[in-house]
Amino acid sequence: MQPTDQKPATGAHRPRLTERRAPQPGDLICGQCGEANPSTRKFCARCGSALVEAAVVAEKWWRRLLPKRKPPEAGTRRHRRSGAARRGIGKAVRWSFLIALLGAVGAYGLIPSFRSVVNTQATSVVKDVKGIFVTELVPVRPTGITATAESPDHPPLMAADNAKNTFWLAPVEPKPPALVLDFGREVDLREAIIRVGNPDDLQTAHRPKKLHLVYSTGKTFDLDIADTPDEQKVKIENSAGATKVEVHVVEVHRSLQGNEVALAEIEFFAVR
Numbered sequence: 252m253q254p255t256d257q258k259p260a261t262g263a264h265r266p267r268l269t270e271r272r273a274p275q276p277g278d279l280i281c282g283q284c285g286e287a288n289p290s291t292r293k294f295c296a297r298c299g300s301a302l303v304e305a306a307v308v309a310e311k312w313w314r315r316l317l318p319k320r321k322p323p324e325a326g327t328r329r330h331r332r333s334g335a336a337r338r339g340i341g342k343a344v345r346w347s348f349l350i351a352l353l354g355a356v357g358a359y360g361l362i363p364s365f366r367s368v369v370n371t372q373a374t375s376v377v378k379d380v381k382g383i384f385v386t387e388l389v390p391v392r393p394t395g396i397t398a399t400a401e402s403p404d405h406p407p408l409m410a411a412d413n414a415k416n417t418f419w420l421a422p423v424e425p426k427p428p429a430l431v432l433d434f435g436r437e438v439d440l441r442e443a444i445i446r447v448g449n450p451d452d453l454q455t456a457h458r459p460k461k462l463h464l465v466y467s468t469g470k471t472f473d474l475d476i477a478d479t480p481d482e483q484k485v486k487i488e489n490s491a492g493a494t495k496v497e498v499h500v501v502e503v504h505r506s507l508q509g510n511e512v513a514l515a516e517i518e519f520f521a522v523r
Contacts, residue, residue, distance in 0.1 A: 271286060271287070271297075272286065272296075273287065274308045276309065276310035276311065277308060279305035279306070280307075280308065281300055282300065282305060282306070283298050283300040284298040288305070387522070388520040390520055391519050391520065391521045392411070392434075393434055394433055394434060394435035395432075396408055396410070396432050396433070398421060398429065398430050399421075399428050399429045400421040401419065401420065401421050402420040402422065402511055405420035407430050407431075410515070410516060410517050411518065413516070413518070414516075415515070416451070417450075418448070419514045420512070421500075421511060423500070424510060427499060428499075428512065429497050430514070431495065431498075432495065432496050432497075434493075434494055435494065437492050437493065437494055438494070439490060439492070440520070441521060441522060442486060443474075443484070443517060443518060443519050443520065444482055444517070445459075445482075445485060445516065446482050446515040446516040446517075447459050447478070447479075447483075447513065448514075448515060449515070450480065453480050454506050455508060455509060456512060457505055457506050457510075457512040457513070458476070458478055458503060458504040458506070458513065459476050459512060460476055461473060461474065461475055461476065461500075461502035462474040462498055462499065462501070463499040464489075464498060465497040466489065466493035467494050467496070468491075468493045470489040470490070471489065472487060472489045474487070487519070496519075498517065500514070
């Protein structure tokens with residue numbers, strides 16, 4: 252080195268700046284510099300501060316719902332081929348499904364017999380699903396109808412003739428009267444339409460207020476009837492398997508005259 256040469260001054264040591272770590276669930280956030288540190292560290296990797304009171308990055312709520320993946324056991328290696336094999340199988344399954352779907356669509360359009368089978372099956376499925384959620388009711392007509400009592404010119408048949416100007420009339424003494432309807436087969440009654448009294452003059456006879464139904468199975472059900480000339484739709488229970496039903500008039504809305512009860516119409520509806 253020549254006397255005139257000067258030794259280059261060494262500059263002050265500059266700390267090496269590293270890129271900040273993106274916070275991960277479970278990381279420890281340094282309270283001094285805000286650096287995210289792995290949960291295994293005791294001191295900040297950036298500034299060296301202790302991480303005893305560092306805040307922990309919370310795990311996202313939706314990640315807590317996912318099953319935890321177990322780390323591989325010591326001495327085992329993950330095979331990269333397994334992932335490729337799974338993707339290959341999935342791709343093959345998707346292609347197979349697409350080819351089968353296109354084949355079915357083509358057969359439906361070109362083969363009338365296949366189309367007929369598909370339509371029949373689809374209709375059956377729709378009916379089954381509908382039967383689960385919707386109960387279809389149909390009117391059921393009695394094959395025979397009698398009564399324990401009746402007044403002249405107003406036989407029990409007039410309570411089930413679907414006519415609006417006729418009615419069954421019966422004395423309420425010495426005991427309340429009853430209709431007996433025979434359906435000739437087992438039924439499951441769910442509803443009834445009832446019209447009470449004399450359609451021409453409501454006050455000329457008593458009107459049923461409470462009906463007591465007795466089924467041929469031995470089960471019973473009670474109906475409360477409003478005092479109105481209008482049609483009433485009422486729900487019915489406990490009749491499954493019955494072939495007959497007795498309709499007992501156990502309580503009446505009293506009229507201003509007479510000592511008879513009038514029932515203009517009773518029509519039952521059962522499960523199809």
